[in-house]
Amino acid sequence: DAGVTQSPTHLIKTRGQQVTLRCSPKSGHDTVSWYQQALGQGPQFIFQYYEEEERQRGNFPDRFSGHQFPNYSSELNVNALLLGDSALYLCASSYRLNQPQHFGDGTRLSIL
């Protein structure tokens, strides 16, 4: 039973570029949430997708956008990258709206 999988594992970009991160939820899960974890900090909620719609959004600018596909997989897009966007980006999945969230191992994004 595969858990939450994320790709790529590492990514290096330069300021101003755009990036797309991908997430496949755990089998049977239909809700996907994205978090940003800066070094030495706890994860910060970016947004959540359910039934291909953005349900909730954290305090992140519009440069951060996402999408959920009919197979429940999801993408996180970040435009006009800033140095401060360097972080570990985590995807978490759950079943419906009242079940625990399970995390993938994340994508480490470095901005030069």
Added chain:
Amino acid sequence: QQQVKQSPQSLIVQKGGISIINCAYENTAFDYFPWYQQFPGKGPALLIAIRPDVSEKKEGRFTISFNKSAKQFSLHIMDSQPGDSATYFCAASKGGSEKLVFGKGTKLTVNP
């Protein structure tokens, strides 16, 4: 505004000892309190969770104590082992699948 405060920032315990990590929350609407364990290079793994209708939950060597009136909860790791060395995060949410608000983490080191 940090809604979940976690202490201590770091903790060193001898093998066989008890590790205790504390968290305090502000939002009384929170009704789900999980603890996650994170190893370097990995995503957070759900360890144990509690809802406010019980004051304590035990799973193996891990126990959550919950004090609703004080808006505090804590993780106790009994018979701590070197393999428990990791960063532990408390979190809170309104419902299990809602956005998680994390503490800043506690780096636990268990010496052999």
